[in-house]
Amino acid sequence: MMRPVLHVLTDPDLSRGRSHAEIATAALAGGADVVQLRDKHASLELFRESARELRRLVSEAGRTFVVNDRLDVAIAVDAHGLHLGPLDGSVGEARGAWLPPRILGASARSLERARALAAAGADYLGVGPVFGTTTKRDAPGAIGLSTLREIAAGVGVPVIAIGGIHAGNAALAIEAGAAGVAVISAVVAAADVEAAVAALRRALDDAVSR
Numbered sequence: 001m002m003r004p005v006l007h008v009l010t011d012p013d014l015s016r017g018r019s020h021a022e023i024a025t026a027a028l029a030g031g032a033d034v035v036q037l038r039d040k041h042a043s044l045e046l047f048r049e050s051a052r053e054l055r056r057l058v059s060e061a062g063r064t065f066v067v068n069d070r071l072d073v074a075i076a077v078d079a080h081g082l083h084l085g086p087l088d089g090s091v092g093e094a095r096g097a098w099l100p101p102r103i104l105g106a107s108a109r110s111l112e113r114a115r116a117l118a119a120a121g122a123d124y125l126g127v128g129p130v131f132g133t134t135t136k137r138d139a140p141g142a143i144g145l146s147t148l149r150e151i152a153a154g155v156g157v158p159v160i161a162i163g164g165i166h167a168g169n170a171a172l173a174i175e176a177g178a179a180g181v182a183v184i185s186a187v188v189a190a191a192d193v194e195a196a197v198a199a200l201r202r203a204l205d206d207a208v209s210r
Helices: 020-030 044-060 071-077 090-097 110-122 144-154 170-175 193-209
Strands: 005-009 034-037 064-068 081-084 102-109 123-129 159-162 178-181
Touching: 005 020, 005 081, 005 193, 020 034, 020 044, 020 102, 020 193, 034 081, 034 178, 044 064, 044 071, 044 193, 064 159, 071 081, 071 090, 071 123, 081 090, 081 110, 081 178, 090 102, 090 110, 110 123, 110 144, 144 170, 170 193, 178 193
Parallel strands: 005 034, 005 178, 034 064, 064 081, 081 102, 102 123, 123 159, 159 178
Antiparallel strands: none
16 A cells, blocks of 8 residues: 555644744644645735745655645646635636646545546545534534545545544544545644644554554
8 A cells, every 4th residue: 555645734724823834844844745725815915925935845845735726826836736625616627727747636525526526637536524623614514434435445536535634533544545634723723733744644654554
C-alpha cells in the first residue's frame, strides 16, 4: 500500500490569529504532503496574495499547493491543484480550463456523486464528512466509515477522507480504503500545529505498516 497522503487545509476562523503562511509553514514542518488554502471571507485581493505566498512556501518545500474554490486565483498563481466543493462550480467546466498535470479535486458524499465527478475529470475526491465535524456549521451529517469504504471501492480515483479526522481516528479512514486524509480543525486550531501534523503523519504511516 502506498504512503497515505496528508492534506492540511488552512482556515482563519480556527487559526488562533495565525496567518495562512504560519499555518502552512508549521504544517510542512510536521509532514503535510498537501497544503490547501481555504478562506471563505477574504477579499479577492487578499486571497490572491495569500495564494502567492503559500505557492512559494509549499513549492520550496517540494510539496503540493492547492487552492480551494477559486479557479481564477489558482490559474493566476499557477497552483499545483484546485479543489471544488459541492457549491463551487462545475468540475467539467473547470477541467476544461485546468488541464493536466494540474490537479483537480472535488467533494462527494455518495457513490453516485463520486462516480459522476470522476467521470467529469476529478483527479481525486474529498469524501465526507466521515466523522462529525464542527468546521462547517451547515455541514451535513457524517457519512460514516461504511460509505467511505463503498466510495473508495467504487471509483477509480484516490479518495481523501475529510471531516472530524484527527490522530486518533485517521487510521480507520485508511483501513476503510482512503488514500489519505484531509484535516482542518485538528491541526489549524491546535496549540502546536507542527506537533498536531506530526502526530497525524505517524498515525497514517502506522496504519500501513501494520
